[in-house]
Amino acid sequence: MSRIALIAGQGALAPAVAACLDDPLVFTLQGFAPEGMDATPFRLERLIPFLDELHAQGVTRVIFAGAIRRPRLDPDLFDPRTAQLVPRILSALQSGDDAALRTVLDIFEENDLTICSISEIAPDLIPGEGVLTGAPSDADRRDVDRAARILAQTGPLDLGQGAVVTQGLCLALETLPGTAAMLDFAARHADLRPNPGGARGILYKAPKPGQDRRIDLPTLGPDSVDQAAAAGLAGIAWAAGGVILLDRAEALRRAQAAGLFLWAAAPATGDPD
Incomplete structure (x- = not known):
C-alpha cells in the first residue's frame, strides 16, 4: 500500500x-x-x-x-x-x-x-485572492505594490520572503533571522516614517521568483498578526496563492481586534517602477 x-x-x-x-x-x-x-x-x-x-x-x-x-x-x-x-x-x-x-x-x-x-x-491553507478582513487604504495599496516590486527584485539574490514598507520606503527586509526579527526591527524604527501622521506601513510576503513551490512557501499566522500590530503597521498582505496562512480563524480574530487588514493580493508582475 x-x-x-x-x-x-x-x-x-x-x-x-x-x-x-x-x-x-x-x-x-x-x-x-x-x-x-x-x-x-x-x-x-x-x-x-x-x-x-x-x-x-x-x-x-x-x-x-x-x-x-x-x-x-x-x-x-x-x-x-x-x-x-x-x-x-x-x-x-x-x-x-x-x-x-x-x-x-x-x-x-x-x-x-x-x-x-x-x-x-492542504489547499485550504493557501488563501486565494481577496481581502480577508479590514480595508486597505489607497496608501496601503501603494505600499503593498512597492513591497511586491522590492521582493521581485531581491528574490533572485536568495534573500528572505518578506518586506515592511511604509509611505513608499522600505523600512525592513527579511533576511536569515526571519519574519519576527524583521518586524521587531520595524517596531524599533517606526519613527523613521517621513510623515508621522501618514500611512503606518504594511508587511508583505511572497515566494521568491522562480521558487519551487513544493517546499518553503512563506508562512503567516496569528503570531504574525500580533507582531505586525506591535510594529504599528496597518495590515498584512501577501501574494495570493503563494503564501500559507495558519489558523485562519484565529489570525482573522486577532487582526480584527487589532484593527489590521489581511489581504491576499494579486501576485506582482515584478516590472520596475
Missing part, C-alpha cells in the same frame, strides 16, 4: 499538514523536531539509508512542512553511499537556501519518491 511521509520541521505548519493526512509517517531532520509531534529523526549524513527506509515502509510520496535551518554535518557519520553525495550537498549548501532545497528535492526524486506540495495536500 502506498504511503506518504511528512518531513516535519519546527513551527505550527507540520502539525497543520499532518491533520490533513490519513496516517502519515512523520520524520524530522535531527535537531529540528516540531514541538508536540512524534517524529522519527534522521540525519542528513545518512540520507540514502533513510530513503531506503522510506521505500521499505511503502512510502512513494513525501511532503516537507516546517522550518529547518542548515544542519552542521559530521564527516564521521556519513555512510559510504551518502558520502558520494558530499560534494553535491556541500556545493548546494554554499550556494544559498534555494539551491540547497532544489538539491534535496532532486535527490528524493532520483530515488523514486514524489514530492507533494502543500497546495496539493
Whole structure:
C-alpha cells in the first residue's frame, strides 16, 4: 500500500499538514523536531539509508512542512553511499537556501519518491485572492505594490520572503533571522516614517521568483498578526496563492481586534517602477 511521509520541521505548519493526512509517517531532520509531534529523526549524513527506509515502509510520496535551518554535518557519520553525495550537498549548501532545497528535492526524486506540495495536500491553507478582513487604504495599496516590486527584485539574490514598507520606503527586509526579527526591527524604527501622521506601513510576503513551490512557501499566522500590530503597521498582505496562512480563524480574530487588514493580493508582475 502506498504511503506518504511528512518531513516535519519546527513551527505550527507540520502539525497543520499532518491533520490533513490519513496516517502519515512523520520524520524530522535531527535537531529540528516540531514541538508536540512524534517524529522519527534522521540525519542528513545518512540520507540514502533513510530513503531506503522510506521505500521499505511503502512510502512513494513525501511532503516537507516546517522550518529547518542548515544542519552542521559530521564527516564521521556519513555512510559510504551518502558520502558520494558530499560534494553535491556541500556545493548546494554554499550556494544559498534555494539551491540547497532544489538539491534535496532532486535527490528524493532520483530515488523514486514524489514530492507533494502543500497546495496539493492542504489547499485550504493557501488563501486565494481577496481581502480577508479590514480595508486597505489607497496608501496601503501603494505600499503593498512597492513591497511586491522590492521582493521581485531581491528574490533572485536568495534573500528572505518578506518586506515592511511604509509611505513608499522600505523600512525592513527579511533576511536569515526571519519574519519576527524583521518586524521587531520595524517596531524599533517606526519613527523613521517621513510623515508621522501618514500611512503606518504594511508587511508583505511572497515566494521568491522562480521558487519551487513544493517546499518553503512563506508562512503567516496569528503570531504574525500580533507582531505586525506591535510594529504599528496597518495590515498584512501577501501574494495570493503563494503564501500559507495558519489558523485562519484565529489570525482573522486577532487582526480584527487589532484593527489590521489581511489581504491576499494579486501576485506582482515584478516590472520596475
